[in-house]
Amino acid sequence: MEPDELLEGLTEPQREAVVHGDGPLLVLAGPGSGKTRVITHRAAYLARTITHARHILAITFTNKAAREMAERMERLDVGPGLTCSTFHSFCARSLRMYGDRAGIKPNFSIFDEADQQQAMKAAIRQAELSEENFTPARMLHKISRLKNAMILAEDFAQQAQGWEDRAVARIYLAYQQVLKAQNALDFDDLLVEMALLLGRDPELRDHLNDRYRYVLVDEYQDTNHAQYLIARGLALNHENLCVTGDPDQSIYAWRGANLQNILQFEEDFPKAKVIRLEENFRSTPQILDAADAVIKHNRKRKRKALFTCNPAGPPVRVARCEDQHAESAFVAREIKKHVNAGGRYDDVAIFYRTNALSRNIEAALRNATIPYQIARGVAFFQRTEVKDVLAYLKVVANPLDTVSLERIINTPARKIGKTSVERLFACARQRGRPPQALLERPEDIPDIPKAAVKGMKSLMSLLAGIAEAAEHGAVRDAVEYVVMNSGLLSHHHDSADSSAVENMNELISAAAQYDRQHPDGDGSLTDWLTQVALVSDVDAIDPEVGAVTLMTLHAAKGLEFNHVFMVGLEDGLLPHQRSREENGDIEEERRLCFVGMTRARRALTMTYAKWRESRGISQRTTGSQFLHELPREGIEQITVHDEEEEWRYDREVDEAPLDDAYEWREGQMVRHPDYGTGQIQALEWTGRGTRARVRFKAIGDMTIYLQYSNLEPLEFEEMD
DNA sequence: GGTCCAACATTTTTT
DNA sequence: ATGTTGGACC
Numbered sequence: 001m002e003p004d005e006l007l008e009g010l011t012e013p014q015r016e017a018v019v020h021g022d023g024p025l026l027v028l029a030g031p032g033s034g035k036t037r038v039i040t041h042r043a044a045y046l047a048r049t050i051t052h053a054r055h056i057l058a059i060t061f062t063n064k065a066a067r068e069m070a071e072r073m074e075r076l077d078v079g080p081g082l083t084c085s086t087f088h089s090f091c092a093r094s095l096r097m098y099g100d101r102a103g104i105k106p107n108f109s110i111f112d113e114a115d116q117q118q119a120m121k122a123a124i125r126q127a128e129l130s131e132e133n134f135t136p137a138r139m140l141h142k143i144s145r146l147k148n149a150m151i152l153a154e155d156f157a158q159q160a161q162g163w164e165d166r167a168v169a170r171i172y173l174a175y176q177q178v179l180k181a182q183n184a185l186d187f188d189d190l191l192v193e194m195a196l197l198l199g200r201d202p203e204l205r206d207h208l209n210d211r212y213r214y215v216l217v218d219e220y221q222d223t224n225h226a227q228y229l230i231a232r233g234l235a236l237n238h239e240n241l242c243v244t245g246d247p248d249q250s251i252y253a254w255r256g257a258n259l260q261n262i263l264q265f266e267e268d269f270p271k272a273k274v275i276r277l278e279e280n281f282r283s284t285p286q287i288l289d290a291a292d293a294v295i296k297h298n299r300k301r302k303r304k305a306l307f308t309c310n311p312a313g314p315p316v317r318v319a320r321c322e323d324q325h326a327e328s329a330f331v332a333r334e335i336k337k338h339v340n341a342g343g344r345y346d347d348v349a350i351f352y353r354t355n356a357l358s359r360n361i362e363a364a365l366r367n368a369t370i371p372y373q374i375a376r377g378v379a380f381f382q383r384t385e386v387k388d389v390l391a392y393l394k395v396v397a398n399p400l401d402t403v404s405l406e407r408i409i410n411t412p413a414r415k416i417g418k419t420s421v422e423r424l425f426a427c428a429r430q431r432g433r434p435p436q437a438l439l440e441r442p443e444d445i446p447d448i449p450k451a452a453v454k455g456m457k458s459l460m461s462l463l464a465g466i467a468e469a470a471e472h473g474a475v476r477d478a479v480e481y482v483v484m485n486s487g488l489l490s491h492h493h494d495s496a497d498s499s500a501v502e503n504m505n506e507l508i509s510a511a512a513q514y515d516r517q518h519p520d521g522d523g524s525l526t527d528w529l530t531q532v533a534l535v536s537d538v539d540a541i542d543p544e545v546g547a548v549t550l551m552t553l554h555a556a557k558g559l560e561f562n563h564v565f566m567v568g569l570e571d572g573l574l575p576h577q578r579s580r581e582e583n584g585d586i587e588e589e590r591r592l593c594f595v596g597m598t599r600a601r602r603a604l605t606m607t608y609a610k611w612r613e614s615r616g617i618s619q620r621t622t623g624s625q626f627l628h629e630l631p632r633e634g635i636e637q638i639t640v641h642d643e644e645e646e647w648r649y650d651r652e653v654d655e656a657p658l659d660d661a662y663e664w665r666e667g668q669m670v671r672h673p674d675y676g677t678g679q680i681q682a683l684e685w686t687g688r689g690t691r692a693r694v695r696f697k698a699i700g701d702m703t704i705y706l707q708y709s710n711l712e713p714l715e716f717e718e719m720d
Numbered sequence: 721g722g723t724c725c726a727a728c729a730t731t732t733t734t735t
Numbered sequence: 736a737t738g739t740t741g742g743a744c745c
Contacts, residue, residue, distance in 0.1 A: 061735075088735050113734090137731070187735050255734065354732050413721060536735060554733045576732050592733080615730060616736040 003048040006041045006076065010034075017275045018042045020242075021050055024235075024269035026220075026262070027244040030306050031291070031598035032282025032560065035244050039216060040069060042242070044076035046214055054081030057212035057234065059090060061219050063539045065558055069218075083212070087227050088187060091194035092530045095185070098204055102197050107526050109184040109394050109401040110533040114387065116140055116186050118403045123175035129167055143172050147188035148224040148256025150195060181434075183400040191226035198233030209237040219558070220245035220265075224256040232268070239269060247302060248295050251554055251592050253585060263302075278305050280598075282560055284313030286634045287604045291597040293631040298587045316597075316604045318569075318627060319638040323611040323618070328364035330607065330640045331565050335370055335548060338563060345371055347562035349549040351596045353574040356614070357567060358550055365548065375537040375551035385492050385500040386507055390532065392482045396466045397526050399436045412491035414455035420448050424456075462486060470525045474515040478525055479508050553596045564600035566593075569608040571622040593626045607640075669714040675699055677714065 007015050014034055017027050018041045029035035039058065047053040056078075060066045063086055070084035085093070096106045111119060120136040146156055153172040160169040179185065185193060198205050215235045217223065220243035223231065235241035243265060250259050266272050280288050288308050295301070321327035335348050350361055358374060365372045380386060388411055391404040398404075402425075409424075410416040427445050428435040438445055442456035465485060470478035483489055483504045492500035514528050538555045549561065553574075568574060575589035597604055606627065611618050668680045670692075678696035692704050692711070704711055 063735095086735070190735085251733075254732080356730080356732090410721090415721085417721075534735065552733060573732090578732055589732095613736085 003045055006045045006048070010038075010041070011277075011279060013275050013277055014038050014041075017277075018045050020273055020275075021046075022238070022240055024239050024265070024272040025242040026265045026272050026274045027242065027277060028262075028274065028304075029244050029246055029277040030280060030304060031246065031249065031595070032280040032308075033277035034279075034281055035218075035277060036069065036072065038277065039218065039242075039244060040072040040076055040078075043073050043082070043214075043216065044078045047078045047082070051213055052081065053079035054083075055211065055213040056216070057083045057085070057090075057214070058216040059085060059087055059218065059231070061086060061222060062536050062558075063089070063534065064536070064541065065218065086534065087223075087230065088190050088534050089530065091190040091230070092534065094208070095190065095193055095197070096526065096530070098197065098201075099193065101201055101204060102193065104185070104193060105183050105398075107183070107398045109182065109398045109404065110190070110530060111179070111184050111186045111403065112381075112533055113140075114382065115184070115403045118406070119178045119182070119184070119186075120171075120175055123171055123178050126174040126178065127167070127170040129171060134167065134171060139168065139171050139175075142168055143175060144188050145256050146172065147192050148226055150192060150225050150229065152192070181400065182402050183398050184403070188226070191224070191230065195226045195229040195233065198230060198236075205233055205236060208234055213238055214240045215242070217241070217243045218245070219249075221247050221250040221259060221262045222252040222257045223261050224252075225258055225261075228258065228261045239271070241269065248298075248304065248591055249557060249595050251557065251588060251595060253588050276304070278307065280306055280308040281310070282601050283308060283598060284310055284602060286313060286316050287597065287600050289634060290316045290604065290630050291594050294590060294597065294626050294629045295594040297629050298590055300587055313602045315634050315636040316630070317606070317636045317638055318630070319605060319607040319640055320623070321607055321609045321640040324360045324609045324613060325364075326640045327567060327607050327609045328360040329367075330638075331361065331567065331605075332364040332368040332370055334565070334605065335365075336368060343563070344546065345548050346544055346546050348565070349551065349556070349559070349561040349563070349599065350565045350567060351551060351553045351556050351599070352567050353553055353576055353592070354568075355552060357573075361550060361567065365550075371547040372550055373541060373545055373547045375541050375549070375555045380503065380506070380540075381532060381535060383500075383503050385488060386503050388488055389479065389482050389486070389504055389507055390529070392463070392466060392486055393470070393478060393525060394529060395436070396463055396470060396478075397529055400434050402435055405436055408486075409459065410455070412487040414458060414487075415449075415451040416455045416459075417449075417452065420452040423447055474511075475523060475525055475528045476508060476512040476515050479511040483508060553592045556599050557595050560599050560601055562601045563603040564596065564605070566596045566604070566606045567608075568612070569606045569624040569627055570612065571624055573612075573621075574624050574626065590626060593624075670694060671712045671714055672696065672704070675702060678702075 007018060010018060014037070017025065017038045020042070027035065027038060029038070043056050043058060046056060058066070058069055060069060066084045066086050070082065073082060073084070083090070092110065095104055095108070099106060099108070109115070117136050117140070120140050121131060124131055124134055124136065124139065153169070153176045156172055157169040160166045179189065198208070212234055215231065217231050222245070231241060231243070243262065245262050247259060247262055250257060253259065266274060285308055288306055292306050319327075319330055321330055331350060335345070338348065339345060352358060352361070362372070362374070381390070388408060391407040394401050394404040395408060406421065409421055424435055424438060424445055428438050431438070439456050439460050442448060442453045462485060466478060466481055469481035489501065489504065492504070511528060514523060514531065517523070538551065541549060541551070574593060575586050579586050579589045608621065608623050608627070610621060612621050613619070669677060670680060671677045672694070675696045676698045678694045680692050681695050681701065682693040693701060694704050694711070695701050
């Protein structure tokens with residue numbers, strides 16, 4: 001392919017971004033503006049003209065995005081040696097290669113959430129604080145935020161003010177000690193250590209700068225400070241850093257993403273060229289207008305002109321449903337209609353704010369025999385039996401990994417009781433040696449019952465067998481060896497949950513697939529474990545699987561579907577209640593809504609339920625304020641009733657102003673059990689919920705919180 | 721060491 | 736309402 005062919009069919013700004021040669025480049029790309037196309041064509045163009053594929057590094061946030069990008073670049077014939085990777089896997093790989101320069105052993109374990117939890121419990125104990133007051137989950141979150149901001153344990157210990165922060169600092173220090181002792185890094189450490197390494201080791205930095213002469217970071221608006229330092233460090237010498245992103249799609253501030261990274265790019269890199277991609281090639285004008293109307297309500301925002309030349313499509317629909325059952329049944333019915341009219345299941349996606357909302361939808365889809373896939377890739381790897389198998393392999397790969405050792409030492413049972421385990425760990429601490437080293441001679445550990453000694457010996461020979469299998473064979477062989485010889489198979493075979501055995505077999509298949517991807521024997525157990533540790537929810541989604549896709553709004557970023565349903569558009573759900581509480585950010589919720597809406601190509605349906613059941617109780621809801629922010633025109637309203645097991649809905653296309661879709665609106669007549677009838681004068685969304693100023697006929701103006709009052713909307717004919 | 725029951729919380733979003 | 740965890744009991 002000739003370089004010029006790569007420019008065919010591109011708009012002027014797209015073309016400019018593709019041909020931009022050396023120097024920093026910021027591509028501000030609105031939703032559906034062909035960003036991925038620009039990135040892939042740019043990489044191919046660079047590889048064709050001024051560099052080689054092996055000097056190009058593209059960093060994304062999910063494996064799925066990395067995989068897709070690599071495939072698309074391959075199709076453009078970019079050449080061999082290109083690196084497409086997520087931040088985390090790039091860091092993990094680099095640290096395995098170069099970490100020894102910073103005292104990190106190459107076989108380090110990567111601790112997932114459950115592992116972190118265990119390590120944190122140990123740390124809290126070590127810091128002599130109670131799990132009651134310092135819950136592991138909260139501490140992990142706090143420490144994660146600190147790490148994302150590159151505040152190390154030592155730094156924080158120095159600056160911590162007040163009793164609580166000083167306690168957190170002690171826990172942070174202890175936690176890092178626990179990880180260090182186990183030769184383990186958590187997700188955040190991968191970034192932190194890489195950023196530190198780049199900062200402290202100029203020689204390595206130069207080496208990497210020379211290897212990766214063109215660095216490309218996607219979704220730059222979601223980078224945290226550590227990721228920012230990594231991107232900068234990788235491009236320090238050549239400044240060939242191309243970042244793409246959209247401030248309006250920043251949805252990870254809660255996880256430490258720093259919007260300033262993208263907003264201040266031009267100040268960071270004064271020579272930066274800035275290109276705006278504002279033409280949308282994805283959605284209908286109705287969808288784009290609706291999304292634009294919502295996002296315009298954000299104050300902290302740079303104005304951006306979104307436009308599309310796409311032909312008009314059906315109106316954006318807002319469906320008010322009686323309750324969550326009516327809602328999910330409506331969605332299922334609409335999907336059926338779509339398919340009966342010749343549409344495909346994989347045209348359709350359903351988004352929700354919280355994972356808990358998927359349950360109803362799933363039930364309705366199953367009921368209607370609609371095939372669906374759900375973005376829950378990590379769930380598989382969190383299954384007990386899968387975690388067990390992996391823990392054996394992790395112990396073999398990294399003998400210092402005590403969290404994993406503790407998991408498997410007596411699973412399946414080999415007569416090593418809780419007390420024996422405690423004595424083993426106590427003895428290890430006392431002698432300053434790792435527990436697994438003591439297991440070489442279990443009879444030397446004081447007060448261990450004979451049976452336990454025997455169990456420890458059999459565990460050690462099992463581990464030796466796994467190590468042997470891992471050394472000589474493919475990863476598949478090692479995994480299979482664990483499943484076959486650990487006793488886990490029979491342990492789970494007669495358990496009530498028959499899927500356990502299937503899952504272990506599936507894990508073997510996953511390893512086999514990995515082996516096939518590494519036919520030259522360049523794969524390794526450690527590498528596979530890394531890959532497995534870094535899978536994300538969306539990674540499991542196959543866009544062409546012939547099924548409806550279910551996912552959270554967060555997971556939806558970067559994807560697109562012909563028909564999108566967004567459910568649960570309710571006050572407290574989207575925007576989520578938590579965004580109202582301390583340091584919450586309602587604007588981030590609005591961006592989340594914007595991201596969801598702009599995933600839709602042809603059709604967008606937003607639903608909400610008047611009654612929603614959560615935790616066993618049904619509660620009256622209020623429509624999301626974002627619905628009120630939709631434009632006045634081009635919206636179709638649907639009311640979904642629940643009538644005698646027959647789901648029916650009425651339509652009022654464009655006949656009434658949008659506000660009629662909601663029972664709570666200015667001018668609405670209402671009845672209060674104590675104050676009688678009145679009219680809503682004003683509505684306001686506050687920290688405590690939706691607040692209405694009502695002018696009652698009998699007593700005058702009152703301020704009422706909708707969710708706490710038994711206010712009832714009155715139909716026209718009911719008014720006195 | 722395994723099973724069963726009761727108490728408990730339910731995590732917004734995730735690499 | 737439901738799933739998880741911890742403790743009591745076998």
